Amino acid sequence: MSRRLVLATRNPGKVTELRDLLTGYEVVGLAEFPDAPEVPETELTFVGNALLKARAIAAHTGLAAVSDDSGLCVDALNGMPGVLSARWSGRFGAEHPGGRDRANLELVLDQLADVAEPERGAHFVCAAAIAHPDGREHVVEGRMDGRIITAPRGTGGFGYDPVFEVAGSGRTTAELTPREKSEISHRGRAFRALAAYLTTLTDP
Template sequence: MRIVLATRNAGKIAELRRILSGFEIVGLEEFPEIGDVKETGLTFAENALLKAHAVAQQSGLPAVADDSGLCVDALNGMPGVFSARWSGTHGDDKANLNLLLAQISDVPDEHRGGSFVCAAALALPSGVERVVEGVLPGTVIGAPRGSNGFGYDPIFVPEGDARTTAELTADEKDAISHRGRAFRALSPIVAELL
């Protein structure tokens, strides 16, 4: 069974193909006629469901979508759902990361807690939907380290580790990541419904 992953983000597609290895995952690159879905929700779950439903309806196939981001305690949970466009331009990872670091530059290390959060949603063309959430708690550090991953990975140290998520191997990151946790929780639901 083919499942459309509602993204054109190559890093996310590769990551989710590894996590959902039991399914044939195709990205939106195979559906150029499907436009971007506006993320107008105020929660990760709302945005994930918006994208999954839009892609399921337009493709006629089951669709999986996620919305994820970094929630920083010292910023009252922001950038949260605005993580990918925190600096004003969607997907400018470097600008987003630099703005976040500037905003917490005076925050002491002991108050730099936060978490990566991911809502993963499945929508069928019939309208059936399911959504689950995965969370990875940790700390935001003051300067980027590592070259793996994307987004805020170079400044986030998972709880219980000394390395950033950008310093982890793909397999190590998949095993603990917010996205990995959410999609592993979604996987049996996908299997049951399909």
């Protein structure tokens, strides 16, 4: 019976986060599989992208694979950037080191410049998927509601965190501690739901 899971990322922080939630499993990342394929996020939904990556890594490693896709959905932008959140500004890759997050954030603020405060609602979504080598699959989703403020606040987090004020908190996600953010974030909620699903299994 295998208790080993591979998380489809080369980000050690994400591996640590999932490892902390799944204490009964050995969680490894793609650093353990340097020849693992890069899987483009070509689907039109968070669920589709999460499954796409999980399936590819499960097939490559022969292990149960976990993947996630997440993004910001702004009401006044008809749910965009959505699955395009990481590349909303068109700046990505080595061409713009360190500048992509800022460019994405500034573009959203520009697009909402004439939108009144009551209409600046938004939410983050995360879909987390597990694909098993035998073909079984399971997907869960997490959501965090809030609004887009007019200017960045806070120094923590990344991406759109400095302009996303969590509903009912009065603080942006960039003003929360990592632990506070994990407790209420879309990713934290999705991965806790995935952990709950895994407790129902006898073999991942």
